[in-house]
Amino acid sequence: MESETGTAPEVVHSEQEWRERLSPEEYRVLRQAGTERPFTGEYVDTKTVGVYACRACGAELFRSETKFESHCGWPSFFTPLAGEAVIERTDDSLGMTRTEVLCARCHGHLGHVFAGEGYDTPTDLRYCINSVSLTLVPEEG
Numbered sequence: 001m002e003s004e005t006g007t008a009p010e011v012v013h014s015e016q017e018w019r020e021r022l023s024p025e026e027y028r029v030l031r032q033a034g035t036e037r038p039f040t041g042e043y044v045d046t047k048t049v050g051v052y053a054c055r056a057c058g059a060e061l062f063r064s065e066t067k068f069e070s071h072c073g074w075p076s077f078f079t080p081l082a083g084e085a086v087i088e089r090t091d092d093s094l095g096m097t098r099t100e101v102l103c104a105r106c107h108g109h110l111g112h113v114f115a116g117e118g119y120d121t122p123t124d125l126r127y128c129i130n131s132v133s134l135t136l137v138p139e140e141g
C-alpha cells in the first residue's frame, strides 16, 4: 500500500469542469470525498457480470467476480482489477484512521479499504466503494 499518491493524475479538470461533468452527488463523492448513504447505491446488490469503471474518467477499476456480499451497505470488492488501477492513502478524517481508495487515473474518491475483518474472501480486504463513483459496464453476451 502506498501512503501518498506520489504521482499527478492523468486526467485533470478544474473544479468548475468537474462540476459540469458530474451530477451534484457524483461531485460530492468523487471530488469532495463524500460518502453515499448505506444501502442506497445502485450497485449494492448487483450481481451482473462485467467491469466497474470510474464514473469520472472511465478507468476500469473492479471486476464483478471480485464483488462479494459484505452486508455493509456499499458495493464491496476483495481486490481491484489491477494494483495500479487504484491509489490507497491514509485518511485521518472523522477522528479515525482509514485507508482511502482513489482512482489512479483521475484521483477521484472511490471509498475506503478495510483489512482483516474476517470475510471469507481470498484477500480478507474489503474495498468499500460508493456506487456513485462507479459505472458498471456489463460483459457482452
Ligand SMILES: [Zn+2]
Pocket: 054, 055, 056, 057, 058, 059, 103, 104, 105, 106, 107, 108
Ligand atoms: Zn477516475
